[in-house]
Amino acid sequence: NAGVMQNPRHLVRRRGQEARLRCSPMKGHSHVYWYRQLPEEGLKFMVYLQKENIIDESGMPKERFSAEFPKEGPSILRIQQVVRGDSAAYFCASSPGQGAIGEQFFGPGTRLTVL
């Protein structure tokens, strides 16, 4: 499967726990984007990463949220001390590189439920 992979597909956490979401980009893609989709709302950009670098984190909440894309392994979106308002679908997308077109391909998403 050469598509974008995300795991877990569903994640349930209690308030105050930590959530770790993983994303492996498509083969040959070096750029990773995280988006959040709240119920009945559109997709909102969170962060854009390349290997070992955060390029744009303008959409990340100032507290509790962090992201990384290490040299080896998947990109990880980490949410500390989750609250009910964090319940959403989190999508990862990848692209082959920075360019004029910028098409992005999405993974299946992780649906986070905070109890």
Added chain:
Amino acid sequence: QKEVEQNSGPLSVPEGAIASLNCTYSDRGSQSFFWYRQYSGKSPELIMFIYSNGDKEDGRFTAQLNKASQYVSLLIRDSQPSDSATYLCAVNVLTGGGNKLTFGTGTQLKVEL
């Protein structure tokens, strides 16, 4: 004013008809425009993109772009029940920070038998 605006719908069309989905954007620096399809509970699927004024056709789909009017549309010919989904318009502004996409809230399309 929202950066990317779409009519939320639902837009209902009979099977075999042409469905027309519209999108306007506010940033004149926008360079590339994308249409994604999203089925309920699933992830967005890229249908097509356009970056030059005019029409771009791919099978039953035609994207239209008018940068002067800041308007992009998607036409679906011979609509099928399987086309029933939410269609997301996305806009890309290339900056030093890369290809961040800004999405509209989507238009729900229902193709009726």
